[in-house]
Amino acid sequence: MLTVHEARKHFGGVAALDGAQLTLRTGEIHGLVGENGAGKSTLLKTLAGVHRLDSGEITFDEAPFDASSPRRAREAGVAVIYQEPSLFPDLSLAENVFVGRQPRRRGRVDWAGMRRRAEALFAELGVYLDPERRAAGLSIADQQLVEIAKALSLDAKVIVMDEPTAALSASEAERLLEVARRLRDRGAAVVFVSHRLEEVFALCDRVTVMRDGRTVAEAAIAGTTPAEVVRWMVGRELTDLFPKVPSEAGEVLLEVRGMRRAGVFEDISFTVARGEIVALAGLVGSGRSEVVRAVFGIDRYESGTVLIGGSPLPQGDPRAALARGVALVPEDRRQQGLFMVASVARNSAVVVLDRLRRFGLVSGRAERGMARDWADRLRLRYSGLEAPVERLSGGNQQKVVLAKWLATEPELLVVDEPTRGIDVATKAEVHRLLSERAARGLAVLMISSELPEVLGMADRVLVMREGRLVAELTRAEATQERIMLAATGQAVPT
Amino acid sequence: MSRLLTWDKILPVLLVLTLVVGTSLDPRFGRGNNLAFVVADIGEIMLIAFAMTLVIMTGEIDLSVASIAALTSCVLGWLVRHGVPIGLAVVLGVAAGVLCGAVNGFLITALGLPSLAVTIGTLALFRGLCWALLGDEPVASYPESWTRLGSGRFPHTYIPYVAPVLIAGAIVFTVLLHFTRSGRWIVAIGQSAEAATFAGIPVARVKTSLFLLSGFMSALAGVVYTLRFASSRPDGAVGYELLVIAAVLFGGVSIFGGAGTMWGVVSAVLFLGALRSLLLLEKVPPNALNIITGGLLLVSVIVPAAVTALQRRRKPTRNKESSCDPDSSARSPQRLPSSSR
Amino acid sequence: MTTTREFPVGLALVVVLVGTTLANNRFLSAQGRVDLMVAVAITALMAVGQTFVIVMKHVDLSVGSTLGLSAYFAAIAVRGTEGGGVFTVLLVGLVVGVAVGVLNGALVAVLRLPALVVTLGTLYVIKGIQAVLIGPRRISVDQLPDAVVDFGRSTVLGVPYLMWMCLLAGLAGGWFLRTQRAGRDLYAIGSNTPAARLVGIPVWRREILAFVVSGATAGLAGALYLARFGGVDANAGSGYELPVVAACVVGGVAITGGVGTVLGALLGAALLKTIGVSLSALSVPEFWQQAVNGALLLLAIAVDKVINDRRTRQVTVLQEVRV
């Protein structure tokens, strides 16, 4: 039904697409996988009319497909859910869904009708959001769900989802997969990008694998295995995804006592010891990020204390936290983790300027040296240290964020969804990095919505539900369903 | 646009060209006497522009600078009229200016109000205080020994007394913006205040101190203005705010913050001053000067845009992306900032 | 949701009106009402157009100069002619305004230049052109047709023509922004421009539209200015830009884009002008009026912010406690 042939696309020096192929059939869910920077998003954006191909052709129902603008693409029946959700903070959720196509009665926008239709869509998705609410302040997950409602409302022939589940917790992801199946059964073709192979195998009928902008393989799911797909992606055998290095928990470094912020979290008490990786699990919206934000000093809290090495950490002062060896890799790399227009060097240097100063003046050379050093350590794919990070692919951006914080040589590293949108290979590296450092005495507090990751990495698992700590499980005790039970509110069998 | 040829690098060239061409066109323009006047005449603008550059770099703006300068001048005058020794009066006047900056800073960072709105308000408030203070009685009882500092020159030279102040300012502010931690912080905040917070940059503190600094530099300008014109009047320096902002933007500073250079601004201010003097010498009618000022401001943004456009033409699709590619637009939020922040 | 945003401004306006009237019964006398409405009309009219621009996270600083220039062209269009003229004056004003709007819009939308810089530039350019054209030759009332001059002072149902013009523009603008897709597009763009492009909103066309509307209202305002003051000189309209922006801000049109209504802008303009006039009516000492005015302006901005914050917090909490 839709085919992409020999697609080529260059950004300055970088060849984002270099002979990509894609063939979509009616009524199928088509997986698109590949490492960070393989060119998945770029390929999808050409379908969406965001990018124009340098060469190559796209046909839609045997006719050449004109994707010269997002509007054209949409009118042709292609709906896209982008990797980075993009809503309108000041508009109501209902209007966010229908923006540009608001339902009309007698030539005027039909507000009541719009609200009703939005409610219907949300119900279909099982989203509990008030259509009248402004989008400002929505969590990433909530934003993602609104984006999906938007795509649904178009009832398009081709629906493209670029890592829609990256920000979703297991249960929400499951709900999404349901929706995808329903769309397929309606006869739509769904393109599904994900770094979680288990999802791809659970959902997709066929899969296309990309590497370095090329399509390296296309197979029916039935006829292949995750191992094989990974080999195609990486071009080599991949070693253990969770290279957990056993490490001895040292003395307690972080202690949180009865921390509370009305409406967001209640009496949170826990500890993290040197050399220990503690995972903070829970459904999206359970307030995990809010907790670590409060610990690091981004948000204030009403009561409770945070102790580092036994002595209290002042509230709402990230600098103090940094000085005490605390680092936070935030959940949202584009808004919180990076200065998108700034260079790789600037980004990775900004938190360690003090160390880069000579006679009180910041030395650009030291800055670049440090950045290059980290770029190599994390196998970063970049065109140059002076290139703005907005040019990097999602995964590579995440690497820069990590580099930036590891450069502070922290004693306590707090990571919020550290591998969101990161490919298997890089994931493995991040995991190795974390556990190696833990082994060398680093205390790690990790928020993750990926249970395999939690189980693979954590020495202890804390589970949050609706702003409360509801369970603490040792590595031995922790299992998928125990965590899910706790997170969803059933009693925990101990 | 290309790394090599950016607007802030074009400006110094423009400045030199103006001086050379201007002098060859009309020797009177190149005379030390005239250049000395030009330098003295852009003094206040330059002083305020130093701080304004930093403020705009963080993505904020300060429209109250002219009113602060005037208020400083009026406080100074009022005190002198009431028998306070002038030296002390100057100090207190400057203090008043800094206080004004504190008011701006408080309203903007503590209450989280948009700086454009706030400083439109304080622009009126501070100017109003000038009238309340001096009303219809300007002060001119300044001792020659002081006013000479404003309008005079170093003996046996053309160098006006303000010149060293301006040069020192240029050096200090260039270093501050481009070679210190604070400078990096200012740029970072302008690129993304939220990311800056997560990087442990004390955003509120930096912004507050910048508005204080802006108040201080405006106050300084107010003192220079007072001495140069040997008088304090409630309607002094009216409309300077737009002149300064125009100069800073003409200097290649991005109104959205996060991009710009101090040398760009310095050469912009000098260039505008020199050009104006040249045009006046060449008997260009004063009414036409506004047209030229505005035209130049437009040029300063059109030229870079045009250059980029030309580079695009070579790679046909570039601007479509940077325009509507969600991943490549720094301004498309992921977690949407709730407007309460 | 938006309706509550205008409420505090409206309330403040009522308070000022009532308070001042109690203190000085002439304030809302027949003549007092007319004077007040005439004073409000011109700024308010420009605020209507400015709303379109600010909602898109842009700003139009060239409105003052535009007013002056269009007032001049309107004047020479009818100079010397006897009778009629009102229609011509309005039309000419409108045309000049639209022309300026197209220029601004083209620079901002097509070349993607920052609006503040562009309109600051056109502010100076147009101001200069106006000065060059008029020079010292002030056009005075005896050169204008009586019809035009009367238009500036006569009333219908106790409301001056000028105010009617302003209200009509307000209604049209409000209707467009609230009920038309194109109007809603402006909010989307102001709220998140890249996202607006992604959903296929023709951003540059909307931007031009907004600047044309702003220019048009400024042009009309020029015609009204001519009628009201029975003349125009080289400085007419200079310094009008900031009060207009202030009016929008006070009326809850956020300069951060995406929020605000025409009604709010109208109320904001009315409030600011009314405060200004009432200060005299309350015989606040001449030399203190501007200071008080500025202080009240700040107060208005702060209050609006506080109220708006409280509202958003409520919304957020609501959705946080969801299951």
Added chain:
Amino acid sequence: ADDSGGGGGGTTPGANGGQIKSGLKIAVVPKAVNNPYFDAAFTGAKKACGEIGATCEQLGPTEASGSAQAQFINTVVQQQYDALVISAADANSVVPALKQAKAAGITVVTYDADVADDSARSAMVRPTTSDLVGKSLDKWISDAIGPQGGEIAILSAAATAENQNAWIAVMKQDLANYPQLKLVDTVYGDDDAAKSAEKASALLQSHPNLKGIIAPTTVGIAATAQYLSGSQYKGKVALTGLGLPSQMKAYVKDGTVKTFGLWDPAMLGYLGVYAAANVASKIDIKGGFEAGGKKYTLEDKGLVTVGPPQEFTAQNVDSFTF
């Protein structure tokens, strides 16, 4: 200055035997260009220059302010004019600049508005004495209101405008002779039409019993007249002041204004140039100088007075060109 300006040919008899050099370069700097009043003054200056074979230019800022004028004074210095005839936008700001001009050998004469420090200029051509202006304004308003008298107010230009303030001072003293008149308020329209009109309407609100307004500024009186003539106060509230006949015709005819006054601005420019030319030609004018066949004497502080203000009424208003 280089006396080469005086090079060549014909000369005009100065006052005390001395000769006015021909070919002098004279600059006229008004408070602001784009102002009809100063435009009229410049026509007079050109006339004088024609008579003495001098060349003269008008150059000045677009907004009236001393700091803006300083730039033009510098230009005059650089362009090496022989003489500078200036109306100070404010009495103090331009003093330093004028002293530098003087030091550069340029003759400085002020017209219309003087500077605070009379050592900064050689002579000042003033329209008339502040005394005359103040007294006539009081007389006109009391005639307009009539014997029953009542409250009056002043609508001036900028609060910092020197000559307006001087006149207002005189008015206040002289009001002692008009017990039936009570000055209740003074407001400032900053020579801006819009602001002046709003101030006028505000005056009438805050002073219900106001019987008359004095607007000693050409912009102010025109704006006030425009407001009154369209309001219920037309004919009830008297208006007088200083205005240009060309702008006030309509209001005198429709009865909004009975009497107002001014002097011929052209004379200011005319005499300004003559005074400057004499000094620039090294002619001592202490004893006075001759212009257009008429002899003018210098009072103390180098003041030259044109004469009493001209009164305008419905009868004569059409017969004036400015």
